[in-house]
Amino acid sequence: MLREGMELTLKKVVTPADTAAKVASGALEVFSTPMMIAFMENTAFELAQRELSVGETTVGISVNIRHMRANLIGDELQCNAVLTKIEGKKLHYTVEVTFSGEVVGSGDHVRFIVDEKKFLENIKK
Ligand SMILES: CC(C)(COP(=O)(O)OP(=O)(O)OC[C@H]1O[C@@H](n2cnc3c(N)ncnc32)[C@H](O)[C@@H]1OP(=O)(O)O)[C@@H](O)C(=O)NCCC(=O)NCCS
Secondary structure: OOOOOOEEEEEEEOOHHHEHHHHOOOOOOOEOHHHHHHHHHHHHHHHHHOOOOOOEEEEEEEEEEEEOOOOOOOOEEEEEEEEEEEEOOEEEEEEEEEEOOEEEEEEEEEEEEEEHHHHHHHOOO
């Protein structure tokens, strides 16, 4: 069962697929902001998914993130997500990525609990 205050920490090593040059968010071979946000979303998603029923999942509906420190391929990062507030189907998180104890990026993220089948059926074509 989901409870306010739950948290999860995941690790990841920066790979060549994660760079700004690779995902076209910039020119340099450094850890990209979109892949940092994907790591934050993945941590928040995993935290919720472990507690949901079969057929339920979460989708991301909001991110408000700062990226404060650059990283190179091979750096081992940690992401911590804390479920700060449950508001009906809305799950509010704080997320923080660190490298060697220094903050790489942080911010707020919101996910929404959906029924997988209904969500896909409701997408307008
Ligand atoms: C999640 C989603 C289905 C909610 O739509 P819905 O079921 O019609 O629900 P509503 O529009 O009534 O919104 C429910 C609540 O979420 C809020 N909300 C919905 N989308 C939001 C967004 N993008 N940012 C912030 N709040 C949002 C609404 O303001 C509402 O808040 P309230 O209950 O306090 O009034 C819809 O926003 C959506 O499909 N978003 C895209 C998600 C996505 O594709 N993510 C990427 C894949 S993981």
